[in-house]
Amino acid sequence: MIGEPLINVDWLQFFVDLSEYVVAYDGEEKILPVKARTFSEVVDLYLHNEYVGQICRKPFSSVINATAGTFKIENKILYAENAVAIIQSIFDSFRIYPLSLTRIDICGDFETIAGGEPSQLILDLINGKKLKVGHSKMYFHGQDMWKIKGMTQIGDKTWVAFNSFEAVGSSDSRRLDYLRYGTNNSNVCTYLYNKTKELWEVKDKPYIRQRWIGAMLDVWRLEFSIKGRRLSFIERESGVVLPSRWQDFFSPIIVTYYASLCDHYFNIRENTNQQRKDRERKVQLFGDCDGEICLIKDINDKHPSNRTDRQFVRQLWEQMRKAELIGNHELAVNYQQVGVNFVKEHDLKDWARKKGYWFELQRVVQNILPIL
Numbered sequence: 001m002i003g004e005p006l007i008n009v010d011w012l013q014f015f016v017d018l019s020e021y022v023v024a025y026d027g028e029e030k031i032l033p034v035k036a037r038t039f040s041e042v043v044d045l046y047l048h049n050e051y052v053g054q055i056c057r058k059p060f061s062s063v064i065n066a067t068a069g070t071f072k073i074e075n076k077i078l079y080a081e082n083a084v085a086i087i088q089s090i091f092d093s094f095r096i097y098p099l100s101l102t103r104i105d106i107c108g109d110f111e112t113i114a115g116g117e118p119s120q121l122i123l124d125l126i127n128g129k130k131l132k133v134g135h136s137k138m139y140f141h142g143q144d145m146w147k148i149k150g151m152t153q154i155g156d157k158t159w160v161a162f163n164s165f166e167a168v169g170s171s172d173s174r175r176l177d178y179l180r181y182g183t184n185n186s187n188v189c190t191y192l193y194n195k196t197k198e199l200w201e202v203k204d205k206p207y208i209r210q211r212w213i214g215a216m217l218d219v220w221r222l223e224f225s226i227k228g229r230r231l232s233f234i235e236r237e238s239g240v241v242l243p244s245r246w247q248d249f250f251s252p253i254i255v256t257y258y259a260s261l262c263d264h265y266f267n268i269r270e271n272t273n274q275q276r277k278d279r280e281r282k283v284q285l286f287g288d289c290d291g292e293i294c295l296i297k298d299i300n301d302k303h304p305s306n307r308t309d310r311q312f313v314r315q316l317w318e319q320m321r322k323a324e325l326i327g328n329h330e331l332a333v334n335y336q337q338v339g340v341n342f343v344k345e346h347d348l349k350d351w352a353r354k355k356g357y358w359f360e361l362q363r364v365v366q367n368i369l370p371i372l
Contacts, residue, residue: 004287005108006211007258009249010223012073012087012104017097018057019067024093029055039069045094052077052090070102079207084250101246107223108258109195109208111215114268114283118192118220121268122176131277132181133267181265188226190265195221222285224261233260233296234312241316241338262286264296309346313339317357 023029028046036042039056046052057069077086091098114121114130124130177197182189196218199205212219233242233256242253249257262285269280320335339359343352352358 005110005222005258007106007108007254008211009078009083009254010075010105010107011225012078012246012249013102014071014073014098014246015100015102016055016069016071017065017067017099018055018069020095020097021067022095027093036070038064045090047090047093052086055096068099071096071098075205076207079211084247087246098246101226103225103227104246104249105223105225106249106254106258106261107221108262108286109212109219109221110286111217111219113192113220113222113285117217118194119176122179122192125179125268126176128271130283131269131271131280133269133277134181134265187228188224188265191221191223191225192266193221193223195219222262222266224258224265233257241319241335245334260296309342309348310351313343313348313352313357314355316342317352317359320359 024047026048028049030044030046032042032044034042036056038059038061040058040060041056043055043057044051044053045055051074053071053073055069055071059066059068073087073090077083080086090096110118112118121130125132177194179192180189195208199209233244235242242248242256244257248254266285267278268283268285269277270283272280274280316335316339320332320339323329323332323335336359339357343349343357343359
């Protein structure tokens with residue numbers, strides 16, 4: 001194990017259509033005496049006497065379809081070898097129809113990172129020896145953090161700081177066990193933390209520990225929590241958009257997704273005091289996982305369009321047509337959905353039509369996004 005991460009999905013939550021929902025023949029539902037922020041009813045689901053997930057339904061707002069809800073898959077299922085089959089069986093048994101992902105957490109477990117102890121990497125980020133491209137605000141858990149200049153305590157053993165500070169005194173790096181970029185309201189949060197310690201102190205999960213065969217040191221986790229975003233993973237050279245259905249996150253391509261998330265949201269550089277952090281030497285976090293890196297585009301964000309965006313639209317349209325011609329309708333629909341959203345969010349609708357990039361398919365497709 002040591003420095004090569006074991007990659008997995010750790011949280012999977014869907015926005016779902018419950019219009020045909022039924023309690024499965026060998027299933028059970030238990031309505032909880034609580035409410036969610038958006039929904040008035042929270043329900044635990046069981047299948048074959050096993051807990052399989054939680055539904056939130058009956059929205060407070062009339063803006064949300066009355067038969068819509070969310071469904072979070074039980075954590076243990078995500079670590080099963082046949083996770084996709086189990087999840088699909090749950091959908092079929094309860095007649096739940098997934099519409100989109102509302103949250104997915106992708107994690108990697110390891111013993112060392114950047115060639116050393118993870119706690120040392122945190123300390124290097126605190127004292128400025130290393131820098132992270134992008135967000136500079138960091139949150140920490142640990143002891144004796146008061147010894148580090150520039151730290152502000154915001155809770156019991158929880159501290160916050162910015163990149164522009166220095167370490168003073170003798171802070172023991174082994175006491176640092178948690179680092180977070182982003183807040184609970186952020187669309188993408190990055191976590192680096194001691195997973196062994198969490199399982200020991202918070203809640204043990206044997207099905208996770210069983211994956212750590214041969215581990216000699218504490219196992220750490222670098223995790224990316226993505227909420228309500230439509231992230232597209234794009235091959236750098238070809239511009240091809242990789243498939244990103246929920247099932248794909250349980251296939252070997254998750255290694256590419258994870259490497260790309262590391263490159264985009266946890267891009268660590270050596271600090272030699274250059275004006276731009278992205279010109280500093282990049283720190284290699286892992287070995288093979290640092291290989292195939294894709295571009296990541298957030299098609300939810302609205303930005304003024306540029307030449308690169310227009311090239312991206314053309315490549316999407318070409319790939320959609322190729323998929324149609326070879327009869328891969330599912331892949332064609334995936335390209336269409338990305339294209340419709342991207343063109344809309346970048347105000348390229350008129351330009352796309354003028355160029356003949358119509359994101360419509362020859363076959364009639366139901367239950368997808370509106371055609372341009």
